Amino acid sequence: MGIRDQLKGRKKREIIDLGTDDAIYVKSMSGADRAEFFEVSQEIEKSKKTKKIARKNAVIIALSLVNESGELIYSLDDIDEIISLESSDIDAIVKVSMRVNKLDSDSQAGQEKN
Secondary structure (H helix, E strand, C coil): CCHHHHHHHHCCCCEEECCCCEEEEEEECCCCHHHHHHHHHHHHHHCCCCCCCHHHHHHHHHHHCCCCCEEECCCCHHHHCCCCCCCHHHHHHHHHHHHHHCHHHHHHHHHHHC
């Protein structure tokens, strides 16, 4: 297997237990997903919309929450639906996604040292 194939297959997925009947996973974002996250987050910051933190969290969920087949459960069109989910579920998903995607402060600090 060539390096390109190895890199394509490196997507991480971590199961998250929210007490649902079906398995739910948080996946690592692709480079394009990560760029989209930062672009949409900047748009949210510049907008006059309320609940900016909730909307940014919803973007993280939309770009990283997948089913067992690896298909996204939500899209960016579902932001309003996502922000209405149970807050403890949102917190759990965002926490895992930020760690898996190295968006949390611990991961950021580790990258700065290197």
